[in-house]
Amino acid sequence: MRILLLTQILPFPPDSGPKVKTYHLLQSLARHHEVTLVSLVRSEAEAQRATALRGLCTEVHTVLLKRSRLRDLGYLVTSSLAGDSFLMRRDASPELHALLAELTRRQTFDIIHADQLNMAQFAVDLPGGARVLDEHNAVWTIVQRMAEHSSPARRIGLEVEARRLRRYEARLCARFDGLLTVSEPDRAFLQLAADEAGVTLPPTEVIPIAVDAQGQPPVARKPDPQLILSMATMFWPPNVDGVLWFAREVYPLVQRAVPGVRFAVVGARPPQSVRRLAEEDPSIEVTGYVEDPQPFLEQTAALIVPVRAGGGMRVKILEALARGLPIVSTTIGYEGIALTPGTHVLVGDTPATFAQALITLLSNPAQGEALARAGRQVAEAVYDWRVVNPRIELLYEAALTQAAVGRR
Numbered sequence: 240m241r242i243l244l245l246t247q248i249l250p251f252p253p254d255s256g257p258k259v260k261t262y263h264l265l266q267s268l269a270r271h272h273e274v275t276l277v278s279l280v281r282s283e284a285e286a287q288r289a290t291a292l293r294g295l296c297t298e299v300h301t302v303l304l305k306r307s308r309l310r311d312l313g314y315l316v317t318s319s320l321a322g323d324s325f326l327m328r329r330d331a332s333p334e335l336h337a338l339l340a341e342l343t344r345r346q347t348f349d350i351i352h353a354d355q356l357n358m359a360q361f362a363v364d365l366p367g368g369a370r371v372l373d374e375h376n377a378v379w380t381i382v383q384r385m386a387e388h389s390s391p392a393r394r395i396g397l398e399v400e401a402r403r404l405r406r407y408e409a410r411l412c413a414r415f416d417g418l419l420t421v422s423e424p425d426r427a428f429l430q431l432a433a434d435e436a437g438v439t440l441p442p443t444e445v446i447p448i449a450v451d452a453q454g455q456p457p458v459a460r461k462p463d464p465q466l467i468l469s470m471a472t473m474f475w476p477p478n479v480d481g482v483l484w485f486a487r488e489v490y491p492l493v494q495r496a497v498p499g500v501r502f503a504v505v506g507a508r509p510p511q512s513v514r515r516l517a518e519e520d521p522s523i524e525v526t527g528y529v530e531d532p533q534p535f536l537e538q539t540a541a542l543i544v545p546v547r548a549g550g551g552m553r554v555k556i557l558e559a560l561a562r563g564l565p566i567v568s569t570t571i572g573y574e575g576i577a578l579t580p581g582t583h584v585l586v587g588d589t590p591a592t593f594a595q596a597l598i599t600l601l602s603n604p605a606q607g608e609a610l611a612r613a614g615r616q617v618a619e620a621v622y623d624w625r626v627v628n629p630r631i632e633l634l635y636e637a638a639l640t641q642a643a644v645g646r647r
Contacts, residue, residue, distance in 0.1 A: 240349035240635070241297075242268060243342065243367070246278040247330065247357040249301065251291050255472045255507075256554035257375060260421075260448045261354050264373075267628035269295040275348070277338065279304040279330070279358075300342070302335045324403045326378070330357045343367055350635055359411045369638035371417040375448075376550030377428035379405035381477065384548030384571070388480060405432045413438035416645065417638025419631070421448050421552045422575025428550070442637035447575070449624035450557045457563025457615055458533070463604055464540040467493070467502045467597060468564075470532060471544075471555050473509035481545040481569075485593070486516050486523065489545065492594035494522070497601045505529050540607060541565045541585075541600045544572035545593065552576055556584075560618035565607035567596045577621060583614045 250261035268274050275298045280286045286301040293299055311329060318325040343365050351370045353362035356378045362370055379401050386397035409432035412418055418441050420426040426445055433440050469485070471478040482504055493500055500522065504513060507528035517525040529535070542559040544566065552575045559566050566573075566584045573584055580586045585600065587593030600607045620626070 240272045240368075241346065242272050242274045242350045242352055243339075243348040243362075243365075244268070244274055244276050244352045244354060245339075245358040245362055246276065246354040249278045249280050249285055249289055249292075251288055256448075257355065259450060259554045259558070260375060263449050263451065263624035264354075264628055264631070265292070265295050267624060267631065273297045275342065276300070277302070277335070277342070279332065279335065281306065300338060302332055302338060304330065304332060318403075322403065324407050325400055326382075326404065327357065327360060327407060331360070335361055339365060350638070353415075356408060356411070359415070363411060363414050369416040369635065369642040370414075371419060371634060371638050372412055372415040373419045374412070374425060374429065374551075375421060377408070377420070377425040377432070378550065379408050379432060380425075380428050380550045381548060384550075385476060385480070388547050406436055409433040409436040409438055412440055415441050415638075416641040417441055417634050418443040419634055420445050424575055425551055442634070442641055444630065444634040444637070446630050446634070447622060447627055448552045448554055448557060449622055449627035450554065450561050450618065452557075452561035452615070452618035452623040453625060455561060457561075457611070458536045458539075460539060460564075460611075461537055464538050464607075465497070465499050465501060465601060466535070466538040466540055467500060468505065468535055468539040468542050469503070469545070470505045470535070470542060470559075473504070473506040473513055473527075477546050477548040478506065479510060479513060481547060481572075482513055483516075484547060485543060485545040486520075488590040489587075489593045489597075490523075492590060493597050493601070496594075496598045500601060503535055505532055505535055536562060536564065539564055540604070541567045541597055543593075543597070544568035546572045549574075557618060557622050560614040560622070563611040563615045565600050565610040566614065567593065567600070569593070578614070578617065583610060583617055585610070 246261055248257050250258045253259045253262035274296045276296045277300045280301045289299050289301050314328045315325050318328045347367055349368040351362050351365050351367050353359045354373045355375050359372050382397055383401040386394045469482050490502055502523045504525045509525050514525050516523045542564045544553055556573055568584055569588050578584045585596035587596045
């Protein structure tokens with residue numbers, strides 16, 4: 240089939256959650272179909288990196304997305320006046336609409352695949368075969384959960400945005416011919432929003448995010464590691480919230496029990512609030528983006544996922560499983576992933592329980608090794624892209640049938 244894939248972020252290099260998911264999806268699609276990739280980019284340098292995907296795609300196109308605080312302020316004002324979502328207005332792009340109009344004029348695509356809710360606005364009215372929306376998250380739930388952990392003044396704005404997003408997300412999902420969610424909780428959240436909005440969701444498949452578990456060996460970790468590692472993009476608000484919560488409320492408890500412990504925060508674009516952690520405590524290192532995290536992985540006693548808001552699946556957990564790393568997470572952190580606490584992951588939702596899980600691994604490396612082995616087995620059997628992504632064909636077939644019925 241001819242597939243038009245629209246992505247909100249260029250899926251190369253696969254060094255963050257959304258990129259990993261979409262890159263492996265692209266690998267799978269390219270095996271059997273002709274894929275035209277159209278992606279938003281944030282810089283000319285990023286646009287240049289798109290050339291690396293030409294081996295997988297028939298065509299690759301990029302459109303520069305211009306962002307600034309001044310532009311964001313304008314979008315905030317206009318969304319407030321119009322009563323719609325700030326997050327969706329922020330990604331509006333007349334240039335992208337024009338490019339897609341030209342591409343769909345030149346040829347007919349069997350599948351138009353919008354990757355993430357941000358791209359749905361560009362795909363929903365395009366002519367062609369079947370339109371599929373790939374929901375990395377039930378986006379409204381992320382904003383709602385952020386509101387629950389925010390100050391009273393900020394909470395009001397986030398709750399308003401969550402309500403607008405919930406209505407928008409449900410109504411837009413209903414206009415597609417097929418819907419992909421990455422977890423059962425996300426599917427349930429979208430169904431809840433659809434019921435409230437009085438709309439019907441299209442045929443839906445739950446297809447988890449996949450990683451390259453079979454293609455990489457587990458990390459050879461050093462004996463008796465004393466490093467706690469956070470590895471996540473630090474411009475994503477739920478990740479920032481989680482790291483700050485851990486550093487301020489959990490880490491001091493661990494330090495008292497394990498005096499030589501260290502904490503590394505690895506991830507692109509950490510805000511000042513996170514960078515300040517290293518200034519206040521010499522046992523904390525904030526690196527920013529690291530091209531090769533292998534030295535950190537080899538010293539890691541546990542990768543932590545202390546998120547208290549979020550949706551979808553945490554790719555950092557899937558990659559840690561594939562690399563054979565012990566994991567300590569909140570319940571929300573491993574939501575949607577088929578793991579058994581105590582066997583594949585240790586879980587803590589309070590400072591005391593999260594800290595105790597880490598103290599256990601720091602003082603008993605053998606337990607960490609057992610977690611790592613069990614987690615690696617799950618990654619290979621359940622979450623490798625070669626196992627997971629062929630299921631997209633079932634959704635495409637259902638979407639094509641739905642589109643044909645809708646045109647009658």
